[in-house]
Amino acid sequence: MSELALRMVGVNKVFPGVKALDDIHFEVEKGEIHALIGENGAGKSTLIKILAGIYQPDGGEIFIDGKPVKMDNVITARAHGISVIHQELSLAKNMTVAENIFMGKFPSKSKYFVDDSGMMEETAKLLKLIGMDELQPDTPVSRLSVAQQQMVEICRSLSEEIKILVMDEPTASLATAEVERLMDIMRMLKKKGVTIIFISHKLNEIFEICDRITVMRDGQYIGTRVTKELPYEELINMMVGRDIQNVYPPHKTNPGEMLLEANHINSDRVFDASFKLRKGEVLGFYGLMGAGRSELMRALLGIDKSTKESVILDGKKIVINNPTEATQEGIVLAPEDRKYEGLILKQTVGFNITLPILSRIIKGIKLDKKLNDETIENIGKRLRIKTPSYDAKVVNLSGGNQQKVVLAKWLVTNPKVLILDEPTRGIDVGAKQEIYKLIYEIVEMGVGVILISSEMPEVMNLCDRIYVLREGKITGEIARDEITEQTIMQYAIGGIES
Amino acid sequence: MSEAKAVSVKKTNPVKQYLNNNIGMLIGLIAMCIIISILQPNFLQVKNLFNIMRSISITGIIGFGMTLCIIINGIDLSQGSVIGFTSCFCAWLLSSVGLPFWAAILGALAAGSLFGVFNGALLANTSLPPFVVTLATQLIGRGGCYVITRGNMINVDPAFGQLGNGYLFNVIPLPVIYLLVIFVVMFLLLGKSKFGRCVYAIGGNREAARFTGIKIRKVTWIVYSISGFLAAVCGIISCSRITTGQPTTGNAMEFDAVAACYLGGISYLGGEGRIGSTLLGAIVLGVLANGMSMLQVPWYVQNITKGCIILAAVFFDVMRKEKGKSK
Numbered sequence A: 001m002s003e004l005a006l007r008m009v010g011v012n013k014v015f016p017g018v019k020a021l022d023d024i025h026f027e028v029e030k031g032e033i034h035a036l037i038g039e040n041g042a043g044k045s046t047l048i049k050i051l052a053g054i055y056q057p058d059g060g061e062i063f064i065d066g067k068p069v070k071m072d073n074v075i076t077a078r079a080h081g082i083s084v085i086h087q088e089l090s091l092a093k094n095m096t097v098a099e100n101i102f103m104g105k106f107p108s109k110s111k112y113f114v115d116d117s118g119m120m121e122e123t124a125k126l127l128k129l130i131g132m133d134e135l136q137p138d139t140p141v142s143r144l145s146v147a148q149q150q151m152v153e154i155c156r157s158l159s160e161e162i163k164i165l166v167m168d169e170p171t172a173s174l175a176t177a178e179v180e181r182l183m184d185i186m187r188m189l190k191k192k193g194v195t196i197i198f199i200s201h202k203l204n205e206i207f208e209i210c211d212r213i214t215v216m217r218d219g220q221y222i223g224t225r226v227t228k229e230l231p232y233e234e235l236i237n238m239m240v241g242r243d244i245q246n247v248y249p250p251h252k253t254n255p256g257e258m259l260l261e262a263n264h265i266n267s268d269r270v271f272d273a274s275f276k277l278r279k280g281e282v283l284g285f286y287g288l289m290g291a292g293r294s295e296l297m298r299a300l301l302g303i304d305k306s307t308k309e310s311v312i313l314d315g316k317k318i319v320i321n322n323p324t325e326a327t328q329e330g331i332v333l334a335p336e337d338r339k340y341e342g343l344i345l346k347q348t349v350g351f352n353i354t355l356p357i358l359s360r361i362i363k364g365i366k367l368d369k370k371l372n373d374e375t376i377e378n379i380g381k382r383l384r385i386k387t388p389s390y391d392a393k394v395v396n397l398s399g400g401n402q403q404k405v406v407l408a409k410w411l412v413t414n415p416k417v418l419i420l421d422e423p424t425r426g427i428d429v430g431a432k433q434e435i436y437k438l439i440y441e442i443v444e445m446g447v448g449v450i451l452i453s454s455e456m457p458e459v460m461n462l463c464d465r466i467y468v469l470r471e472g473k474i475t476g477e478i479a480r481d482e483i484t485e486q487t488i489m490q491y492a493i494g495g496i497e498s
Numbered sequence B: 001m002s003e004a005k006a007v008s009v010k011k012t013n014p015v016k017q018y019l020n021n022n023i024g025m026l027i028g029l030i031a032m033c034i035i036i037s038i039l040q041p042n043f044l045q046v047k048n049l050f051n052i053m054r055s056i057s058i059t060g061i062i063g064f065g066m067t068l069c070i071i072i073n074g075i076d077l078s079q080g081s082v083i084g085f086t087s088c089f090c091a092w093l094l095s096s097v098g099l100p101f102w103a104a105i106l107g108a109l110a111a112g113s114l115f116g117v118f119n120g121a122l123l124a125n126t127s128l129p130p131f132v133v134t135l136a137t138q139l140i141g142r143g144g145c146y147v148i149t150r151g152n153m154i155n156v157d158p159a160f161g162q163l164g165n166g167y168l169f170n171v172i173p174l175p176v177i178y179l180l181v182i183f184v185v186m187f188l189l190l191g192k193s194k195f196g197r198c199v200y201a202i203g204g205n206r207e208a209a210r211f212t213g214i215k216i217r218k219v220t221w222i223v224y225s226i227s228g229f230l231a232a233v234c235g236i237i238s239c240s241r242i243t244t245g246q247p248t249t250g251n252a253m254e255f256d257a258v259a260a261c262y263l264g265g266i267s268y269l270g271g272e273g274r275i276g277s278t279l280l281g282a283i284v285l286g287v288l289a290n291g292m293s294m295l296q297v298p299w300y301v302q303n304i305t306k307g308c309i310i311l312a313a314v315f316f317d318v319m320r321k322e323k324g325k326s327k
Helices: A044-051 A074-079 A097-101 A116-129 A146-158 A176-191 A203-209 A232-240 A293-301 A323-329 A338-342 A349-361 A369-382 A399-411 A429-444 A456-462 A485-493 B014-039 B046-071 B079-097 B101-125 B130-149 B158-165 B174-192 B194-204 B206-212 B216-242 B253-264 B275-294 B299-326
Strands: A004-015 A018-029 A033-037 A059-064 A067-069 A082-085 A164-168 A195-199 A212-217 A220-226 A258-267 A273-278 A282-286 A306-313 A316-318 A331-334 A417-421 A448-453 A465-470 A473-479
Touching: A004 A044, A004 A195, A018 A033, A018 A044, A018 A195, A018 A212, A033 A044, A033 A203, A044 A082, A044 A164, A044 A195, A074 A082, A082 A146, A097 A116, A097 A146, A116 A146, A146 A176, A176 A195, A176 A203, A203 A232, A212 A232, A220 A232, A232 A485, A258 A293, A273 A282, A273 A448, A273 A473, A282 A293, A282 A429, A282 A456, A293 A306, A293 A323, A293 A331, A293 A417, A293 A448, A323 A331, A323 B206, A331 A399, A338 A399, A338 B206, A349 A369, A349 A399, A349 B194, A349 B206, A369 A399, A399 A417, A399 A429, A429 A448, A448 A456, A456 A485, A465 A485, A473 A485, B014 B253, B014 B275, B046 B079, B046 B174, B046 B194, B046 B216, B046 B253, B046 B275, B079 B101, B079 B130, B079 B216, B079 B253, B101 B130, B101 B216, B158 B174, B158 B216, B174 B194, B174 B216, B174 B275, B194 B206, B194 B216, B206 B216, B253 B275, B253 B299, B275 B299
Parallel strands: A018 A220, A033 A195, A033 A212, A082 A164, A164 A195, A282 A448, A282 A465, A331 A417, A417 A448
Antiparallel strands: A004 A018, A004 A059, A059 A067, A212 A220, A258 A273, A258 A306, A306 A316, A465 A473
């Protein structure tokens, strides 16, 4: 075996309620391009953040070039030659290409002044090195395309002495030609002896460029293989094969007549998506990060700019231009990020629950106290919200109970279609189980539930039917008895043959 | 009894809650009153207390409008200018146009509301920041004062002065009555109406409010219109108090309103705060000014004191919040 550039041994990381990393072993050889792959939430980003000194591990050791090191913070990681290009680019948009590349280490001749011309020259050299001569060092970054901005990030890494370059989904928002170019740069860097860790969901890219592949799943290390010796099916199995825990209540839905038909929805991020939902059905939408699941729902509700050929609810054609109209029609969305889109955290449980039905409980300045209290108490009891009182502020509730408040808020409007976007994200197993039970109780009343989830077992166990999305398109529809992890993953990730 | 823990909607006593929310400021106010009255026993005379209330009537009234703006994460810097503009406009309508009192008042109210509507329409339909928009209308309004008065004063019929200088039952100054009436209306509007809840929802979490289907534009628009209208009320009171239209009237009054809000504990982050707190903040400012005047503290020292107290109030508010967060 050739020399190891990086060795991480027994790395653990616990977040409140979640074991994000469980005894991870990760070895990267010098000068290779190493893929790190796994479902959303597998722990890839957490591992990288530990390597970059952003998170501190709860246990385990890191060796660089065989020597143990401790990554106290981003600066020590950088001093050890580790450079990370994060998914969200971290450039100062208002500053020039050169300024961004040399931020924090501006070249200078005297003590107080930046050596501008020197910085421009250096930048031009770096740009040339990666074949981006067409960029001018003094162009503001805001004028560059996403791909070009990524190149600037790469230049920033190259301006330092790097040993290991980590790229977290660099191709997620790039077009094919741009991806080719990025790969050329990666090959060039490899020739120069840089070790690259490449995180991507796109298998064809990984098979094309990576020497070895490490698979992670649910915070655990699954295995490392040489790319050439790893068949595609086996990789999929490594990614999904898991024991399904017994947290799912028995499946007992009984889908009835057609409730909602959405035909040919288009937006910036969604392309020609059509789907159908029945009464009393739990309909799943699965896709990897950025596949466009949330965006599809946002387009349906008119939150994002979109065009829809037709939306038919209960046999009637309806028009939805904004979330207010959607709510009036009985289509409601419990958004992905409950803290930023779902709840008014500073306000009480009762305030949040009654927010969509203010017209019913307040006439002028007269609060219908009886109706108000009854509504809150009924729904609170039904959803088993645990709170010291309904006058408690939502911010003090646990994640699971906050999620129940979001559900309560929408259930009081008697919706026809309830869209749940990642309803169990960041809540513990017990609370998840509660939410699952509630979902079944809700569909029993004839509501159609759309469940968006990144957790494959969740959609597999709860849903009557699953649509799989990839890159903004619906790539597959799977009925309950045909659902297997392999089929879902194939639709989600796209075969390498495609 | 299968339900082990029955959660109920607690009956909260509003008086208790008010005391609870404002306990720090109330203690400060009482302490201040005791100290001042020891040094200057005249302070506690009924007449002086009503004087204080009259002196804060304008700060209080525009403070209520400012409270709404701050709760939805905005600010209205044009209030002082709108007071100036409407007082000059009112004087002009009375003297130069010769309208009867009621018509001039209506005209001035309309003019002030128009400023608010303009602010609101811009803020609701564009993404311009409130600070910039209302700073611009502040300049426009102040400029307008000089246009109307041509830089001079406009004297009005002394009888008009009754509105701002008169008393009810020979004891209670009329502006105090206006303050209390507007307080009750605003209290009901913010605390009890559907509109009020929407205001809190928008200030607490604009995205969530949008997802819930609250009409953010409409609410924003109304909030700034109310602020403009209340400034117009103050403009008319000012005009009547001095029975002249003066272009410098109301200068920088918006900062007293902001100070009253912050002193009362309206969160500078928006989404929280009650009308009653703003009233309390205004009273504290009034007592401070009155007390220091009685003790013959020079006005510039008064300003320094005021600045320090505002800083301290906001500082303690932030401390309290951070403590709450780490829990």
